[in-house]
Amino acid sequence: QMNEVEVEAFSTPSYACQRRTTLDNHNAVLTDALSLLAENAELSDEDGRGVAFRRAAAVLKSLPEPVTGLTQLRGLPCLGGHSLRVIKDVLENGASSEAEATKQSERFKALKVLTGIFGVGVKTAERWIRDGIVGLQQLQLSERPLNRAQRAGLRHYEDLNRPVTRAEAAAVAAVVEEAVAAVLPGARTTLIGGFRRGKLTGHDVDFLMTHPEEGREAGLMPKVVSWLDSQGFLLYQKTTRNSYLEAKDGPARPPSNMDRFERCYSIFKLPEEARRGGEEARRGAEEAEPCSGAAAASQVKGEGPKPWRAVRVDLVVSPISQFAFALLGWTGSKLFERELRRWAGHEKAMSLSSHALYDNKQSRYLRASSEEEIFAHLGLEYVPPSERNA
Ligand code: TTP
Ligand code: MN
Ligand code: MN
Ligand code: MN
Structure with missing residues (x-):
């Protein structure tokens, strides 16, 4: 056809850690369908298929514009036959019949x-x-x-399936910071996970704690947990001890993607007044008593408005010598982390974990005190947290 408008094909590097993926997704309809199929695969013990769909979705998330035709995708990495069929279906029919059928x-x-x-x-x-x-x-x-x-x-099913807002995350952060300051002055708390990447909501709130003097972080977790508990902030907690030193499989290569830091999976009881965030969080902590008249978002059967909500909170402690690796490993996204490790292994003959980076050719660990240094060791351009939303 003479007057067909030539639409330029997209191009992008093949590892998600080589790309900048903001939250500004121009292909949400396509990536929603692919993500749903990924989730279904993961729920069906088909992790390989799950990763394939996640990688395909991540490529589309990184594109600067909406995809309008299949020809634009020629030459893009990570788009297998199945993903392309899903994309074609959405482009032609407005929805993926496979995703819709799965959803139902x-x-x-x-x-x-x-x-x-x-x-x-x-x-x-x-x-x-x-x-x-x-x-x-x-x-x-x-x-x-x-x-x-x-x-x-x-x-707490209802509360835990309601997205956590940034204001609520800030309120939790104020509580955690108060706890840390109370039990170990000088210790530092850093927001990690999705909120560090700039997400507006999350399924939980994640924190990394450390102390600038190596070794001073020992024993921090149980102290923080018992402070929080004594103030009435914990509905549930399970602390897992640091098993890094006992590991026999080499520090950069834990047996799974799980790392070996001391961590606490918890459910916070966040008072309504604390949820307004910032300064008020502190007052909320001091007056943890359920107060009258507070507006509540959900109802407890027959008991009137509930002046608090349950929030999932993950706490991790790392020694300062491993802080940069822990920060990088816990900021996500999960696919970005997976791609970083794949890049390290396949392209650089290195092993990356949330504890360390090991260079297999030089047979030595590469030290780093910032995320920037880790990207440099890996021969990657630095990608800030807000652009790790693969
Ligand atoms: P999540 O809290 O599961 O995910 P998220 O914060 O990116 O998104 P959401 O809004 O749903 O909470 O995990 C946070 C990051 O921590 C993620 O990149 C995976 C990583 N992580 C673990 O969850 N467990 C581990 O053992 C390690 C090493 C990392
Ligand atoms: Mn844009
Ligand atoms: Mn999270
Ligand atoms: Mn988490």
């Missing part, structure tokens, strides 16, 4: 509801579904034995 499927809906309970993983959810339990009420009626985490997860 009873199995997917049940897996979503059940794994939406804090403490319930895919394996447990599958077992329950096999026994005919596909919803919360059935679960409660079944009188299945639940562990402590699952009981807390079920009790």
Whole structure:
């Protein structure tokens, strides 16, 4: 055709850690469909397919403009046949029939509801579904034995499935900072995870704690946890000890993606007045008593408005010598982290973890006291947190 407008093809490097991915996604319809299929694969024990869909979605998230035709995608990395079929379907029909069918499927809906309970993983959810339990009420009626985490997860199901706002994250940060200052003056608290990347909402709030003098961070976690508990801020907590020094598999290569820092998975009781954030958070802590008249976002059955909400909070402690690696490893996104490790291994013969970077060719650890230095060691251009939203 003579007068067909030539649309330029996109191009982008193949590792997500070589790209800048902001929250300004110009292809949300496409990436929503691919992300849903990724989630379904992950819920079906098909992690390989899950990663393939996540990588495809990440490529589209990094494009500067909306995709209008398949020809623009020629030459882009990470777009396999299946992902391209999904993209084609959305471009031609406005929606992906596969994603829509998945969304409607009873199995997917049940897996979503059940794994939406804090403490319930895919394996447990599958077992329950096999026994005919596909919803919360059935679960409660079944009188299945639940562990402590699952009981807390079920009790606070509604709150924990409501996105955490930035104001709420700031209020939690004020509480955590007060706790840290009270138990170890000089220790530092850093917001990590999605909120560090600039996300407007999150499923939890993540913090990394350290002390500028190596070794002074030892024992910090139990002290912070017991301070928080004594002030009435904890609905649930499970602390896992640091197992890094006992690891036999080499510090840069933990057996899974999990690292070995001392960490605490918790559920905070965030008072309503603290949720207004900033200065008021402190007052909220001092008057933890549920106060009258406070506006509440949700109702407890028959008891009137609830003057607090439950919020998932993750706490991690690292020694200062590993701080940069911990910061990089806990800022995310999950795909960005995975891609960093893949880049390190496949392109640089290095092993990257949240503890260290090991150079296999030189047989030595590469030190770093900032994220910038780690990117430099890896031969990558520095990508700031707000551009790690792959
Ligand atoms: P999440 O809190 O699960 O995710 P997020 O903060 O990016 O997004 P959300 O709004 O849903 O909370 O994880 C935070 C980061 O920490 C993520 O990049 C994965 C990383 N991480 C772990 O979760 N566990 C680990 O053991 C390590 C090493 C990293
Ligand atoms: Mn833009
Ligand atoms: Mn998070
Ligand atoms: Mn988290």
